[in-house]
Amino acid sequence: xxxxxxxxxxxxxxxxxxxxxxxxxxxxxxxxxxxxxxxxxxxxxxxxxxxxxxxxxxxxxxxxxxxxxxxxxxxxxxxxxxxxxxxxxxxxxxxxxxxxxxxxxxxxxxxxxxxxxxxxxxxxxxxxxxxxxxxxxxxxxxxxxxxxxxxxxxxxxxxxxxxxxxxxxxxxxxxxxxxxxxxxxxxxxxxxxx
Numbered sequence: 001x002x003x004x005x006x007x008x009x010x011x012x013x014x015x016x017x018x019x020x021x022x023x024x025x026x027x028x029x030x031x032x033x034x035x036x037x038x039x040x041x042x043x044x045x046x047x048x049x050x051x052x053x054x055x056x057x058x059x060x061x062x063x064x065x066x067x068x069x070x071x072x073x074x075x076x077x078x079x080x081x082x083x084x085x086x087x088x089x090x091x092x093x094x095x096x097x098x099x100x101x102x103x104x105x106x107x108x109x110x111x112x113x114x115x116x117x118x119x120x121x122x123x124x125x126x127x128x129x130x131x132x133x134x135x136x137x138x139x140x141x142x143x144x145x146x147x148x149x150x151x152x153x154x155x156x157x158x159x160x161x162x163x164x165x166x167x168x169x170x171x172x173x174x175x176x177x178x179x180x181x182x183x184x185x186x187x188x189x190x191x192x193x194x
Contacts (some may be wrong), residue, residue, distance in 0.1 A: 047083035109156025131162035139169045
């Protein structure tokens with residue numbers, strides 16, 4: 001408030017993706033006098049945080065030179081446009097969930113929703129992928145076998161838990177151990193299984 005109780009501006013708080021406060025800025029009301037905040041820096045911070053999160057989720061991909069590929073650049077442009085048009089973190093997150101890149105990266109969620117299951121948050125989705133990878137690697141499955149995001153999406157969409165995957169891997173291992181040597185050799189030749 002200014003002299004005589006007139007409103008000269010307002011405080012706004014920007015939050016990180018995890019809900020913790022990032023910055024508080026002061027914005028002046030047009031035509032009023034008073035301090036001004038660093039709105040440009042706040043917008044840049046929101047853009048930087050969103051970009052970092054999208055990279056962590058695997059939505060923004062770079063080539064060997066560190067440049068974004070075409071699809072990633074389009075998504076980055078969308079993040080930038082939203083961030084610098086005063087959209088908050090929640091608005092950006094919701095908009096990105098409608099992007100083709102997001103839908104492709106978390107494709108298992110579409111199958112879950114179609115089956116009447118709840119969609120996983122990006123953090124839970126990635127944690128589930130990591131759990132699958134640990135089960136497969138511990139069983140000696142080669143790194144290039146069942147490791148793509150689309151293959152993981154099939155498991156996630158079918159609501160296969162890491163425990164159930166472990167049971168399936170154990171059953172496959174027993175089958176291989178008790179298999180005819182011809183089949184075992186064929187699996188080694190075609191898939192590199194030990």
